Amino acid sequence: MPKQQNNKKWLVDVQPAGRGGKRFRKTFDTKAEGLAYEAWLKTKINETPEWQPAKRDLRKLSSLVDLWYEHHGTGLRAGKNTYSRLRHLCAALGDPFADKFTVNMFASYRRKRMDEGISQNNLNREHAYLRSVFNELARLGYWKGENPLAKIRQFKIQEKELTFLTLDQIDRLLKEMETGRNPDVHIITRICLTTGARWSEAEEMSATQLQNGMIQFSMTKSGKNRAVPIDRELNAELQEIAKKVIREDYSSTHHLLSEMQLDELELNCQLVS
Template structure:
């Protein structure tokens, strides 16, 4: 019973919001006081939502991903691809109820993926994608609980050396590409080597982006527009190429496969994942070796953080040269 006789008075023992709601227990001196207190507790349920038990959140993980895409991801340049990847992740984890999703669930999924041959770097990327979904939904007010992946550590990745092409390799590669059946591959490669552009940025160039001695790169990875000066010879070559091979507003057609074949014919081997990106690394590496400024390189490459650009700092001629003159053996010899 809600009210019962107890030592020292009358005990009110009630869950006014029903099963799952908060339980109240209080002993009062008289039965009348106990009944009045019981009535007051019941009235609070109808007057204030705070007294009602919290409803269980039964949304599936895929439903949260759909919300993220509808209210945020759709505005990202890679939003559709990221959304599909997130949905595939949810399906692979059994599409759990989001409120029961935990770091241990993702850790188990991650272990299975690593055992299947997926790289740690890719798993860190998936971790970041899914963690961002919860962060963004929290900012938008669609998620009230803690981010289940907030405290899960990513894998520590051993940095690999960024491969760049030597002058001899560049000459050999361009000679091979010059003989390719694809009419675009040679000039796309030159654009990447002269500007540090990503392959997709160069391959998708439009006539409106080439003017006044510079190329303006839009639809970039960072979402920001950047302009890089080019020589008169390169601008003329781009204009001539468009007249002969352009389609609509596009200067080039697709040429990725032709570039890969050209690398094979030139006998140039590159680490996994650094195929066309080696051209961007080559630009940055030679820029620094020739005495370029690291801050200028950051702007050219469009890096949001200088930390990314600092990977090339060791190639500068003066990098850490003090080590030759300031080590203790030099001072001992001088003495």
């Protein structure tokens, strides 16, 4: 209802969309003009959705992560691992409401984690994971707002000098591996040194990967296939292991080499460091 002011003007001061909606203030020469303006505002609110106040998104940050995993993460090779990391990240952030999560909240969390000794590289990965959640959900139509992490910069990581083993260190490493509890440790080490493969890639080899004097790696971390030549001696040893595995298990896709405990690998590596 318009109110008459000291200057004889009529003031309209209303929030036609209710509390939280846009406020309108305007003066008129007559009360009738003020009433007509109020009626026009109410009509606009009913006819034009964008005039209405935005509804709060009451989902928690972890709910967005669940949506991301359900509609996108399950199709990624490392989706399950990334999902687990994201859930832990949500808990560390206090699992805020999605529409209240801000770049300042993440910046404060990042500063605290750095003080606890977490590397900038790990924090960059967390940043990238969570930023991609908002980006992917926006593409899928499950997130309408802006990406709260879009404008924060990642830490610039200085590349370290590459390290390598000398020939003497390689000889010592192989000798130490020969005395390990797992008999396959020695040959797994040789495969890694010969091909540059990750430990898990060598450990999970199957007979079908041995072809024409090469080891063919597929389903790698980078997602690219690669074939690496190996010397005749290593190839012959692996062929013998493959024949034995196929005879015993009737499967050329069974792992050639037995798994080893991580503490054993770390112990042997410390001996040559």
